[in-house]
Amino acid sequence: DAKTTQPNSMESNEEEPVHLPCNHSTISGTDYIHWYRQLPSQGPEYVIHGLTSNVNNRMASLAIAEDRKSSTLILHRATLRDAAVYYCILRWNNQGGKLIFGQGTELSVKP
Amino acid sequence: EPEVTQTPSHQVTQMGQEVILRCVPISNHLYFYWYRQILGQKVEFLVSFYNNEISEKSEIFDDQFSVERPDGSNFTLKIRSTKLEDSAMYFCASSVDLGNSPLHFGNGTRLTVT
Numbered sequence: 751d752a753k754t755t756q757p758n759s760m761e762s763n764e765e766e767p768v769h770l771p772c773n774h775s776t777i778s779g780t781d782y783i784h785w786y787r788q789l790p791s792q793g794p795e796y797v798i799h800g801l802t803s804n805v806n807n808r809m810a811s812l813a814i815a816e817d818r819k820s821s822t823l824i825l826h827r828a829t830l831r832d833a834a835v836y837y838c839i840l841r842w843n844n845q846g847g848k849l850i851f852g853q854g855t856e857l858s859v860k861p
Numbered sequence: 862e863p864e865v866t867q868t869p870s871h872q873v874t875q876m877g878q879e880v881i882l883r884c885v886p887i888s889n890h891l892y893f894y895w896y897r898q899i900l901g902q903k904v905e906f907l908v909s910f911y912n913n914e915i916s917e918k919s920e921i922f923d924d925q926f927s928v929e930r931p932d933g934s935n936f937t938l939k940i941r942s943t944k945l946e947d948s949a950m951y952f953c954a955s956s957v958d959l960g961n962s963p964l965h966f967g968n969g970t971r972l973t974v975t
Contacts, residue, residue: 782960793952794896794904796963837904843960846909846916847892853903 754838759856762828770823770855772838777818781840784849785812785823789834794851797823799841833859863887867953867967874943874974882938882970884953893936894954894964895928897921904952910936943974 755773762768774783784799798805798812800821805812811824825832837854841847866885874880886893895907908918910928927939936955940947950969956962 780960784963786964786966788904793950793966793969794954794964796965799961799963801961841960841964846911847956847959847962848894848906848909848917849964850906851896851904 754840754852756836756838756852756855758853759858762825762832762857762859764830764859764861765827768825768828768832768857768859770825770836770838770857771820772822773820774838774840775819777840780843782843783812783814783818783821784839784841785810786837786839786849786851787832787834788837788854789831794837797836828857828859830859830861833857863965865953865955865965865967867951867970869970870968871971872973874972876945876974877942880940880943880972882940882951882953882972884936884938884967885934886936886953886955887957887965888934890955890957890965892916892956892959892962893928893930894956895938896952896954896966897949898952898969899949907938940972943972945974948972948974 785797786794788794800812813822835854835856839849868883893910898904908922909916925941952969954964954966956964
């Protein structure tokens with residue numbers, strides 16, 4: 751399984767942008783880059799995903815390096831509700847498409 | 862917005878008993894998953910299911926576990942003889958397709974084995 755590397759924790763101030771990095775140097779051409787988050791006492795929640803191009807949705811933006819070996823999840827204005835563990839995961843386009851969760855990045859947001 | 866629903870939200874059982882955890886995936890989804898999360902640990906993959914059969918399972922998913930899609934809407938996880946170490950949150954997830962589709966997770970069933 752292709753692995754990802756994320757910092758264990760990050761801090762942000764409320765209403766400031768947050769850039770969450772992820773390295774995935776062994777990514778293969780058919781792997782999609784997915785981001786999920788898990789708020790306390792809840793199930794994982796989908797945030798965004800992409801293949802090669804940068805992606806935007808109502809929750810966040812995903813910036814993907816040209817060589818696809820790294821990506822950055824961008825929360826444009828962090829709120830207290832964004833405090834969660836964020837997971838960067840490569841999703842295969844075969845073998846059942848399972849997600850393998852790592853430890854993720856625990857984001858804390860200060861008021 | 863459609864969502865994955867899981868019942869019950871909390872299940873308490875005695876060691877050695879059988880439990881069935883139930884999930885209703887999103888209606889047009891084709892790929893189904895079970896995950897578990899022991900308190901304070903990471904989310905672990907158990908099994909994936911497509912076209913009425915298991916497509917992949919982890920080492921955790923031994924003979925004590927089974928999955929079934931008994932009708933067009935439910936997806937169940939059965940643990941035949943529960944052990945103390947089966948105490949965890951169990952999450953069901955579904956997706957409409959593979960890599961280019963998100964997984965949608967339910968809010969989980971907390972299983973407590975006493």
